[in-house]
Amino acid sequence: MTCGSQPLVSVEDLHVEFHTDAGVVKAVDGVSWSISPGETLGIVGESGSGKSVSALAVMGLLQKPQAKISGRIVFRGRDLLTAGEDELRSLRGNEISMIFQDPLSALNPVFKVGHQVAEVIQAHEKIGRVPARKRAVDLLAEVGIPNPKQRAQEYPHQYSGGMRQRAMIAMALAMDPALLLADEPTTALDVTVQAQIMSLLRKLQEDRGTAIVLITHDLGVVAGHADRVLVMYAGRVAETAGADPLFHAPRHPYTLGLLTSLARLDRRRTDRLHPIPGQPPSLIRVPPGCPFHPRCAFATQICPAEVPPLVGGAAHAAACHHQDRVAEARAAVIEA
Amino acid sequence: MGRYVIRRLLQMILVLFGATVILFVSLFILPGDPIGTAAGERARDPAVRAVLEKRYGLDKPLPVQYAGYVSRLVRGDLGESYRQRRPVSEILRSRFGATAQLALAAIVFEILIGLTAGVIAAVFRYSFWDVLVTLTTTLAIGIPTYVGGSILQGIFAQNFGWFPRSGRPIDADPFTTMKALFLPAFTLASVDAALVARLMRGTMLEVLRADYVRTAFAKGLSKRTVVLKHVMRNSVIPVVTYLGIAFGGLVGGALITEQIFNWPGIGLALSTAIGAQDNPIIIAVVTYGVVAFVIVNLLVDLAYAYLDPRIRLE
């Protein structure tokens, strides 16, 4: 699926800091990733890992005075971080779109759904109200909303959760963007609806060749739908790899911990679950050196002292000083 | 929407019922001598007493008295003013226009000044304008109307002579009328305009943080569109509700303003009546003020339902 020669978006050494009363929050601390046309990149992490913030940075939606951003975000040759507001606005909703976690609060309650979808089209194309509305109805049909003509005249609170998310997807894909950023698109939905939404996204991606950045904390979603995966922890990249290599041969203790902590159908019911001990750190007081070391079973003296660089190679890299020990442990687990 | 209107209408009737019961109880049951309340000092005249006793049917059972009271209200029979020897309804009708004029002008001020100030303060948060708005609104709220009005009168009418000090011109051209109307309307509007500005600012700040505003930006809409369309539409809702409630304050505030500027409206009639202990007028104004308020509230609720479709399902 990776037709990747030139990456579509390349995030290079992104730093995002928020200056608050309580201290400086390092939401994103030196993160780099890239995505090629038509590819699906999964960004995985717990809440507070900085995954949403990096997406908002791509869209230019972070409030300037409070957020200090540095680094480069290159989209089709342009550095978005130096682009003017007008240029960014012509990209948003048009070439780069975003959908958010809670579709009920993400849709304006006082405007009809059809109107909100048509609004995207009218913002980027010189088109009359009637043809825009017709295209909106077609889009609603394409995302699987029954009775689209009637539904377009309704308000968001009259839709079910799954339908609202479909409407959001319709809004996001209305102008056929090259990149879709999906921030926890299924978290607020029931499990069965989750599956429907994810397959809808896959179908739309096949039809249009859209690249999707899938941001989630749910490994299951990533396993089924991502080509490559980026694991984030405390604002930094812990590991990046193709989906299969990541799940079968993780190199970072955090990834390993995530995978082994999953409840599995093929284990005995009476087995205890093994969560990762401890809590994710506050982004104001990130632990020195490797941020994961307080919770890591493989940590040694070097871990709090030196920040581990991302080592491995373009295909599979991890930021850990002890990848060899992780490999050993992995072998032991597989034997078990 | 239609069903909602009918429901609200029925509720309004209930509220009116409740209000008239309260009035009835206060005027006829609570005081030891209802005729004393109704007629003021004229109650000592036995002839007057006899007439009133017959009118109010004080020997009849309470529900009958209440029915009589309500029917008199509906017919507009408010009794006679003893001071002026004229039917009260006639007195009030002649004054109504002046007060309506004043109230309308005040509402226009409130909306224009309040909304604009609130929007500016929210959009340019923390800037000089925001601070200015916050300071002026605080002053406007803290300074009571009778003080503020007197001061405005003193400075702009007395000292600068820009506006007439008091009184309402009769049959004058629009320009003269507006000049005379300006200070009283502004005074009347000031407290509410300040509250509207604050409410608008607060609501807009909250709305600006909402998820759907982020979505609107993510769709590539310009800041102007987002603020003027998405944010405003949602922010205006509590303000509309407030304006409905503020109408009640206008009724009370008109009392003071009309007295300060000698504006011949219902409020001035009321305060003169208070001084003269001319109770029929007092009772009449109080009653109709309440009825007007309930009706205005209904209209506000309907406007609210139109603006916020979620309410219609309640």
Added chain:
Amino acid sequence: MSDAPPILDESAPAKDAVPAAAFGIRGQTQFGDIRRRFFRNKLALLGLIMVGIVFAVALFAPLLAPYDPRLQELGNTTAKPSGAHWLGTDELGRDQLSRIIFGSRIAIVVGLASIFLALSLGVVLGSIAGYRGGKADSIVMRIADAFFAFPLLIGAILIILVTGRGVLPVILAIGVFTWAVPARLLRSSILSVREAEYVEAARSLGASSWRIVTRHVLPNSLAPVLVYGMVSVGTAIVAETALSFLGVGVKPDVPDWGNMIASGRQYFSFLDYLWLFPSLAVVFTVLGFVFVGDGLRDALDPRLR
């Protein structure tokens, strides 16, 4: 060959693991937060001082006033401010300064008492409506709507008409026509808290309704009501003076700011000091309460700043 991966043995912490305390995580109570924010707000502090001054003046009035406020010096009426009478005398020769000082007592007493009445009524009725819901809710809310329908001044006039002028009628009048707002505030507060999960948790642990209301629901819903109360003392004082100004407040001879402004207005533009000084007293007091109220509101919900 156990099923548990040997590496994730929780009993053996990683070597050199850093304890949580090193991250400097202090326990911060919510109340401490609020207090801290309030005291950092200079305007709120100023308001607190202003209110404190008015309270002190009211409390120590007999000690502070140079003359008896009711003492009439008929040979010295409408005297301009002088060494003997710092703020002059009124048309009956009474010392303005003393009358203003004693006027603070009425203002404070009426302001606090009427709002206390309004809040008590409002909290009780609002909690019944909010927590019980259903029929009780509808009934209470309809009654509140009916009281809402009365503009304060008009309603107060109605009551004073029936009872006559005086301090108690004014307190009653203001309280009776103000309770509807805190009731409604509390009710909507309770409605949102009631469905919160921690209430459900308490209920499932077997807590009685009473306990749930007092321990969980009320503390979390009272905040907006308290803020409203604080700001309302200011508006209650304005209402009281407005009622006196119109002639339906406290009895005419009582040293009250509204009374003084009303009688002082007769001399508008040539003896302005007669109405100007009591006006300044009112403005000073009300602004103090407004600053404190605003400060409270910002401290409780700083995002709105």
